[in-house]
Amino acid sequence: MHDVVLTILPLLFGSFLAILAGWTRSALVYPLGVVALALSTGFCVKLLLGVLSTGTATYLLGGWSPPWGIVFVIDTFSAGMMLLISGSALLTYLAFRAEIIEGFAEKTAAFVALLLLTVAGHMGIVATGDLFNLYVLIEVAALSGYALLGYGSGRAPLASLNYLCVGSVGASLYLLGVGYLYILTGTLNMADLAQIMLAAPVTASLHGAVAVILFGLWVKMALFPFHGWLPGAYAMSSPVAAALLAPLTTKVMVYVVIRLLIGVIPGAAIPEALPDVAMLLGTAAIFAGSLMAYRQIDQRRMIAYILVAEVGYMVGGMFIGNRTAMTGAMLHIFADALMTLTLFLALGSIARQRGEMVLANMRGLFRTMPFTMAAFVLGAMSMIGVPPLFGFFSKWYLLSGALESGQYLFMVGLLVSSLVNVVLFFRIFETAFFDEPGESVRDIEHWSRVTPLAVAAVLLIVAGLSSGLIVDRLIAGIIPASLI
Amino acid sequence: MEDFLTQLTSKYNFWAYIVLMMVGLYAMIAKGNLIKKLIGLSIFQTAIMLFYVAIGSKAGATIPILRDHTLKGVIDFVEYINPLPHVLMLTAIVVSVATLGVALALVLRVYDVHQTLEEDEILEKIKNP
Amino acid sequence: MKKTALLAVILTGALLILSMENFPSWGDVQSPASLHLSRHFIEKSYEQTLTPNLVTAVLGDYRGFDTMLETVVVFTAALACFLVIRLPRDVCTPGLFYYRHTRTGLVVRKHDACELPGENPTFERVDSDWPPHDVVVVSTCRMVIPFIQLFGLYVVAHGHYSPGGGFQGGVIFAASYVLLAVSHDLRTLVHRLNERVTHLLSAAGVLLFFGVGLFGMAMGLNFLDYGALEGVLGMSLASGHSLGILLVEIGVGMTVTAALVIIFKLLSSRGTVTEGL
Numbered sequence: 001m002h003d004v005v006l007t008i009l010p011l012l013f014g015s016f017l018a019i020l021a022g023w024t025r026s027a028l029v030y031p032l033g034v035v036a037l038a039l040s041t042g043f044c045v046k047l048l049l050g051v052l053s054t055g056t057a058t059y060l061l062g063g064w065s066p067p068w069g070i071v072f073v074i075d076t077f078s079a080g081m082m083l084l085i086s087g088s089a090l091l092t093y094l095a096f097r098a099e100i101i102e103g104f105a106e107k108t109a110a111f112v113a114l115l116l117l118t119v120a121g122h123m124g125i126v127a128t129g130d131l132f133n134l135y136v137l138i139e140v141a142a143l144s145g146y147a148l149l150g151y152g153s154g155r156a157p158l159a160s161l162n163y164l165c166v167g168s169v170g171a172s173l174y175l176l177g178v179g180y181l182y183i184l185t186g187t188l189n190m191a192d193l194a195q196i197m198l199a200a201p202v203t204a205s206l207h208g209a210v211a212v213i214l215f216g217l218w219v220k221m222a223l224f225p226f227h228g229w230l231p232g233a234y235a236m237s238s239p240v241a242a243a244l245l246a247p248l249t250t251k252v253m254v255y256v257v258i259r260l261l262i263g264v265i266p267g268a269a270i271p272e273a274l275p276d277v278a279m280l281l282g283t284a285a286i287f288a289g290s291l292m293a294y295r296q297i298d299q300r301r302m303i304a305y306i307l308v309a310e311v312g313y314m315v316g317g318m319f320i321g322n323r324t325a326m327t328g329a330m331l332h333i334f335a336d337a338l339m340t341l342t343l344f345l346a347l348g349s350i351a352r353q354r355g356e357m358v359l360a361n362m363r364g365l366f367r368t369m370p371f372t373m374a375a376f377v378l379g380a381m382s383m384i385g386v387p388p389l390f391g392f393f394s395k396w397y398l399l400s401g402a403l404e405s406g407q408y409l410f411m412v413g414l415l416v417s418s419l420v421n422v423v424l425f426f427r428i429f430e431t432a433f434f435d436e437p438g439e440s441v442r443d444i445e446h447w448s449r450v451t452p453l454a455v456a457a458v459l460l461i462v463a464g465l466s467s468g469l470i471v472d473r474l475i476a477g478i479i480p481a482s483l484i
Numbered sequence: 485m486e487d488f489l490t491q492l493t494s495k496y497n498f499w500a501y502i503v504l505m506m507v508g509l510y511a512m513i514a515k516g517n518l519i520k521k522l523i524g525l526s527i528f529q530t531a532i533m534l535f536y537v538a539i540g541s542k543a544g545a546t547i548p549i550l551r552d553h554t555l556k557g558v559i560d561f562v563e564y565i566n567p568l569p570h571v572l573m574l575t576a577i578v579v580s581v582a583t584l585g586v587a588l589a590l591v592l593r594v595y596d597v598h599q600t601l602e603e604d605e606i607l608e609k610i611k612n613p
Numbered sequence: 614m615k616k617t618a619l620l621a622v623i624l625t626g627a628l629l630i631l632s633m634e635n636f637p638s639w640g641d642v643q644s645p646a647s648l649h650l651s652r653h654f655i656e657k658s659y660e661q662t663l664t665p666n667l668v669t670a671v672l673g674d675y676r677g678f679d680t681m682l683e684t685v686v687v688f689t690a691a692l693a694c695f696l697v698i699r700l701p702r703d704v705c706t707p708g709l710f711y712y713r714h715t716r717t718g719l720v721v722r723k724h725d726a727c728e729l730p731g732e733n734p735t736f737e738r739v740d741s742d743w744p745p746h747d748v749v750v751v752s753t754c755r756m757v758i759p760f761i762q763l764f765g766l767y768v769v770a771h772g773h774y775s776p777g778g779g780f781q782g783g784v785i786f787a788a789s790y791v792l793l794a795v796s797h798d799l800r801t802l803v804h805r806l807n808e809r810v811t812h813l814l815s816a817a818g819v820l821l822f823f824g825v826g827l828f829g830m831a832m833g834l835n836f837l838d839y840g841a842l843e844g845v846l847g848m849s850l851a852s853g854h855s856l857g858i859l860l861v862e863i864g865v866g867m868t869v870t871a872a873l874v875i876i877f878k879l880l881s882s883r884g885t886v887t888e889g890l
Binding site: 132135136139143146147150153154155157158160161164165168169172175176179182183188 | 512521528532535576579589590597
């Protein structure tokens with residue numbers, strides 16, 4: 001009965017306890033985080049199974065029925081997202097055990113608490129059925145994210161401050177749009193709003209409200225040309241924070257837009273020009289992201305720019321306006337999160353041994369860290385779109401969706417960015433495979449780091465092979481029948 | 485023209501919030517000093533709060549605290565202004581204060597690293613260390 | 614750059630102005646925003662929660678989850694400041710330290726000292742360029758601070774009947790500590806309310822809120838359902854909700870006070886939490 005809310009409560013509870021523990025028994029802090037994340041992941045699995053068998057689950061917080069109170073609404077797609085978020089956070093947390101315990105000294109408790117809070121925030125964003133509650137959750141997730149990314153030496157604080165400014169403007173614009181919808185309809189509950197909007201007259205104000213909300217969310221998800229904060233924030237920060245947040249932040253925002261588009265905002269309320277603008281920005285993001293990625297020296301920064309291109313994939317996919325492309329965009333959320341996780345976990349392990357992540361530091365890695373590199377190759381191949389890895393299938397849906405609607409420029413973008421990814425990643429493979437590692441190199445692969453990485457990499461294959469099942473069971477039922 | 489004027493006068497509260505919001509946005513984009521940018525952000529967020537509070541107003545109504553004589557009898561919703569926007573903005577104010585606190589902490593760290601708060605000087609220092 | 618910014622801003626503003634064409638006029642009693650949810654809250658919330666202040670009722674009860682997250686945001690901000698700027702305790706941050714001979718009033722300057730000397734009756738630490746304490750300021754603040762704190766508690770406790778509640782009261786309470794630090798110095802504040810206490814208090818506040826929520830689950834209701842308090846001390850359902858709101862507001866007050874003091878201490882001392890101002 002409480003499954004829905006039990007996915008998030010352990011994280012919140014864990015973060016409060018972590019602070020109490022940090023000032024009394026600091027040895028308990030790290031295990032507390034493991035327990036909280038594991039409990040949350042366990043409840044997510046249970047929730048997903050429950051939703052698959054009995055259909056959409058709702059939970060009334062405070063016992064007040066909607067629209068008076070706040071509700072959590074979990075359908076199959078969001079249950080999958082919840083599992084993805086908590087699972088990937090758990091893997092990151094386990095893989096970076098050494099960094100978390102040693103790297104923060106007396107601040108470990110604060111770091112663990114913030115990490116749990118940001119995961120809780122992201123899961124809440126997925127779960128909530130209330131527009132204003134969504135704003136508060138966005139801020140919980142973002143505020144703890146700023147701190148995690150801003151902790152570090154050198155340019156990390158500046159990059160994080162940049163992110164804070166852009167992110168706050170995005171969230172504020174979203175809040176403004178919610179205010180517009182509230183003044184027009186008098187409600188904040190998503191389901192209630194969808195009902196009222198269907199009957200409401202289509203006016204300039206309604207269009208304005210939808211445009212402001214979507215614009216704010218685009219800013220938050222780092223869609224081109226608002227992507228400026230993303231590469232800095234992920235490349236300058238500590239590897240733990242980058243590996244934790246890179247798979248989550250942008251994807252969750254994409255999820256919010258998809259949820260609003262297919263569940264709340266009726267087609268008539270979307271301004272006519274908006275899909276075209278979105279397609280344009282999405283395509284531009286793909287080209288610009290790939291081009292910038294090509295010019296980077298630091299490998300983490302390069303992957304961050306690929307993320308910018310990936311956001312373009314998803315935004316393009318959801319605005320093409322047919323069923324196949326929407327399926328592709330939704331599937332790509334899962335795929336992109338998983339492969340980003342794999343790549344950042346692998347890079348984190350490598351960075352710990354080799355220091356700065358430039359090509360010259362990656363010589364001979366295949367010999368010294370074979371397992372890590374194998375996982376890295378799987379992640380990279382998935383990014384490129386090689387079957388049977390997960391990335392191939394979502395890209396396939398996107399391509400065929402674009403073909404159906406005649407969006408040829410977007411198709412070219414997808415293909416070009418795949419080609420650029422080939423060049424980028426084979427540059428790394430070449431250096432890591434053929435060049436000799438230096439004399440002084442003593443790389444260690446510890447099982448505690450390789451296991452989470454291996455899980456993520458194997459999941460890429462498993463999810464790829466069962467992507468038909470994912471589409472059938474998780475995604476197909478959510479897309480409204482009106483979208484053909 | 486007359487239509488436009490009536491529009492202008494009956495909705496001047498919205499004009500005020502938009503002007504204020506744009507002042508904040510301009511400061512965020514155009515100012516080079518990080519503290520000034522944060523002040524711009526605060527103005528921007530405050531403008532949105534003003535907008536919400538304006539939604540709550542009702543002509544001739546009083547604050548949403550029930551008066552004694554209405555507690556026993558029937559409560560007429562016309563007598564009290566809309567409490568919901570106030571609730572929402574209480575939350576938003578707290579969020580913006582929290583954001584400002586974190587931002588100032590980050591600014592302190594930026595100053596420690598770069599010894600300046602002017603954005604162009606920081607970029608210059610990053611280029612030619 | 615400035616011209617492009619100005620152009621972009623004017624363009625955005627114009628679009629926003631165009632989009633408010635269909636908004637109801639200011640103060641319209643029959644606008645959708647004043648009817649749907651709001652009407653229900655105004656007419657029903659007193660009989661459901663026994664709280665005349667509708668803002669408190671909606672904030673603490675109907676949208677209690679929002680309020681919990683909002684408290685979590687404040688808690689997060691304190692942690693974030695701690696993580697970002699707190700300097701490690703064992704790292705020496707050399708600087709100038711000033712000591713005043715208590716009998717003669719002479720001030721001694723010490724360079725590059727790291728170790729703070731222990732309690733010494735003949736010398737007292739003073740802030741660098743801070744004049745000797747002004748008796749008027751110190752004694753006035755000493756008299757005012759207890760009243761400010763009392764007022765803060767009143768605002769927390771009286772949120773059901775008048776404007777107020779956990780956030781407002783917590784901020785007032787924290788302001789009294791800020792006044793203490795401004796009128797004396799930061800060391801006095803840290804001496805009264807050290808880091809450990811503030812952190813534990815901030816976590817305890819959110820835990821209290823959370824605990825009220827869990828109590829609802831323990832009694833077989835939903836998370837944060839204050840109806841679980843029905844029957845405790847023989848209360849009716851509505852007064853159970855009222856008590857739930859009060860408990861929650863106390864938790865909020867604790868967290869807000871502690872978090873603001875943490876943030877103030879960290880920012881004013883640039884992360885050392887011993888010196889500054």
